[in-house]
Amino acid sequence: MSSHSTTDLRLREALEASGQRFTEQRAAVFHYLATTDVHPTADEVFLAVRQELPVISLATVYKSLETLVGCGLAVKLSYADHSARYDGRTDPHHHARCVVCERVLDLPGEISSGEIEALRGTAGAFTVTGYRLELSGYCPECLLSQEAAVSA
Ligand SMILES: [Zn+2]
Numbered sequence: 297m298s299s300h301s302t303t304d305l306r307l308r309e310a311l312e313a314s315g316q317r318f319t320e321q322r323a324a325v326f327h328y329l330a331t332t333d334v335h336p337t338a339d340e341v342f343l344a345v346r347q348e349l350p351v352i353s354l355a356t357v358y359k360s361l362e363t364l365v366g367c368g369l370a371v372k373l374s375y376a377d378h379s380a381r382y383d384g385r386t387d388p389h390h391h392a393r394c395v396v397c398e399r400v401l402d403l404p405g406e407i408s409s410g411e412i413e414a415l416r417g418t419a420g421a422f423t424v425t426g427y428r429l430e431l432s433g434y435c436p437e438c439l440l441s442q443e444a445a446v447s448a
């Protein structure tokens with residue numbers, strides 16, 4: 297329970313700094329994001345949080361997720377097909393996304409700031425405010441089934 301009270305305190309402070317109220321729903325969503333590294337969709341967050349808070353609605357989960365993102369407590373990963381995943385890790389890190397099952401994994405590696413600076417130099421009149429790196433490929437499970445399909 298002590299880990300819950302530490303995350304609750306962090307949540308309360310961040311919400312209040314953004315003029316938002318601490319609610320049980322926001323806390324439940326935040327706890328789930330803080331304890332998983334699967335980068336869930338809003339639907340997946342809803343299914344998980346409902347175990348703890350059966351009365352919560354999908355709309356409330358959506359709003360709670362957006363509030364957490366707005367307070368800097370979570371990161372939203374948006375994709376070209378309009379889907380989105382949420383990350384409880386807000387420190388800079390990179391992702392690998394499986395092109396088959398769309399699972400998103402954290403990568404331990406980093407790009408050196410020198411390389412980022414070199415890229416920024418090629419941007420010309422474009423003002424760079426950030427960047428996002430995502431590797432794409434096959435997760436171990438999908439690679440196995442891919443290989444099985446090829447050799448069958
Ligand atoms: Zn996969």
Ligand SMILES: [Zn+2]
Pocket residue numbers: 335383385389390391401402
């Ligand atoms: Zn991540």
